[in-house]
Amino acid sequence: MVAVPLVRVAGLVRVFGAQRVLDGVDLDVSAGEAVALLGGNGAGKTTLLKIIATLLRPTRGTTTVAGLDCVRQAEAVRAMLGVVAHGNYVYEELTARENLAFWLRLAGHPAARDRLDAALAEVELDRHADARVRTFSAGMRRRLSLARLTLARPRVLLLDEPFAGLDQRARKWLEGRLEAYKADGGALIMATHSFGRELGIADRLAVLAGGRVALDTPRAGLDQQDVQRLYLAHTEEAS
Amino acid sequence: MTYARRALTVAWKDLLVERRSKETLNALLFFSLALLFVFQFALGPDRERLAAVLPGLLWLGFILAAVLGLGRAFFVEHENDCWEALLLTPGDKSAIYLGKLAGSLALMAVVESLVLGLFVVFFNVDLTGAVAGLVLVMALGTLGIAAVGTLFAAITAQARARELLFPVLLLPVLVPVLLGTVKATEAVLLRAPLGDVAHWLKLLVAADVIYVVAGLLTFDFILEG
Numbered sequence: 001m002v003a004v005p006l007v008r009v010a011g012l013v014r015v016f017g018a019q020r021v022l023d024g025v026d027l028d029v030s031a032g033e034a035v036a037l038l039g040g041n042g043a044g045k046t047t048l049l050k051i052i053a054t055l056l057r058p059t060r061g062t063t064t065v066a067g068l069d070c071v072r073q074a075e076a077v078r079a080m081l082g083v084v085a086h087g088n089y090v091y092e093e094l095t096a097r098e099n100l101a102f103w104l105r106l107a108g109h110p111a112a113r114d115r116l117d118a119a120l121a122e123v124e125l126d127r128h129a130d131a132r133v134r135t136f137s138a139g140m141r142r143r144l145s146l147a148r149l150t151l152a153r154p155r156v157l158l159l160d161e162p163f164a165g166l167d168q169r170a171r172k173w174l175e176g177r178l179e180a181y182k183a184d185g186g187a188l189i190m191a192t193h194s195f196g197r198e199l200g201i202a203d204r205l206a207v208l209a210g211g212r213v214a215l216d217t218p219r220a221g222l223d224q225q226d227v228q229r230l231y232l233a234h235t236e237e238a239s
Numbered sequence: 240m241t242y243a244r245r246a247l248t249v250a251w252k253d254l255l256v257e258r259r260s261k262e263t264l265n266a267l268l269f270f271s272l273a274l275l276f277v278f279q280f281a282l283g284p285d286r287e288r289l290a291a292v293l294p295g296l297l298w299l300g301f302i303l304a305a306v307l308g309l310g311r312a313f314f315v316e317h318e319n320d321c322w323e324a325l326l327l328t329p330g331d332k333s334a335i336y337l338g339k340l341a342g343s344l345a346l347m348a349v350v351e352s353l354v355l356g357l358f359v360v361f362f363n364v365d366l367t368g369a370v371a372g373l374v375l376v377m378a379l380g381t382l383g384i385a386a387v388g389t390l391f392a393a394i395t396a397q398a399r400a401r402e403l404l405f406p407v408l409l410l411p412v413l414v415p416v417l418l419g420t421v422k423a424t425e426a427v428l429l430r431a432p433l434g435d436v437a438h439w440l441k442l443l444v445a446a447d448v449i450y451v452v453a454g455l456l457t458f459d460f461i462l463e464g
Binding site (some may be wrong): 053054055075078081083085086087088089090091092093102105108131141192 | 248
């Protein structure tokens, strides 16, 4: 039996003014699979993630999550997504606990204090639960953003540079969480500039260049140098 | 119930952020004080002249404070891309509008109470027997201003020239509210029975209903951009 992809991107085109950022992107991600999106600055990684996240409309092409169209059935798709973006989605004047409580309640879920504290403890922010986010470092903000995801339990994770700003300990924790998430059947798409050990959680590498997926290959068997060589070969070819 | 709880959550967040940052409240209070000082200087001690222009001045103060305050209603959502997260949150987006409106109303109520208090002190206004009527007119007028102001703040939040665009869009739409509030306030301050200005009060109620319903029905599209 052929596994139906949880995320399917077909013929995706996105134009900003005169610039064709995505020009026919095709990408499938199955349940329990992680894909690392690689590409230079402006290659369209964030644009692709935003279209799958229903935050941007494609100019042409289709994107589906669990068979639901990301444009026509955006509300249903959103209920299945967890997103970590550059901004982390935090309010500076609220405390860490208040931020989590706000997003949980807005999604219609109860925000019991012990549940919030457990999520904060998991990302080692329990000692900062009552501190305002404006006093947090970039890494702490990123960890708070990840704590929000642990409460939501989405089916698909869209991560834009998830390891940015994290120290070694937090990176290790996140790698473990993402591996567990995959094992539970979640699908994961991660945009990154890094060729380091965080690529270890990826089952496949997709290199975006020239508005298309220039390379889509299994990661197994590739070391850091192989990835760098493949990346450079395909991005230079496209440019 | 969940809908109301979600709206309250947004209002709670906005008020908590404002209570801690005091950015909008401080700006509005200094602005109101400056405005009153200019009015006092321009009008002098002439009581008759003052009585004739007081309702207009009062609402001019309220509306200018609202333009400043409501224009900032969505600034906090642009910090750290929270606008995106609001969009990603499942559920009826009009609850977010309702919460934003409630937060704006609470903020405006605080500012208007203080401005009114300062008017009473600066211009030696006697409000005996007029308080209930004035509160009614202020409540109706403020709801209309906040309803359409919150909606236009959301529309212009993503625009490059939002500071310019917001009052340009808002003020013409507020003409019925301004006419109704100024005329009704004039009657209240002259101790005329509210029945004499029932038509103005009906206009205010109609404007409030239209603006709130328009906000609830269109906010989803505005948030989606």
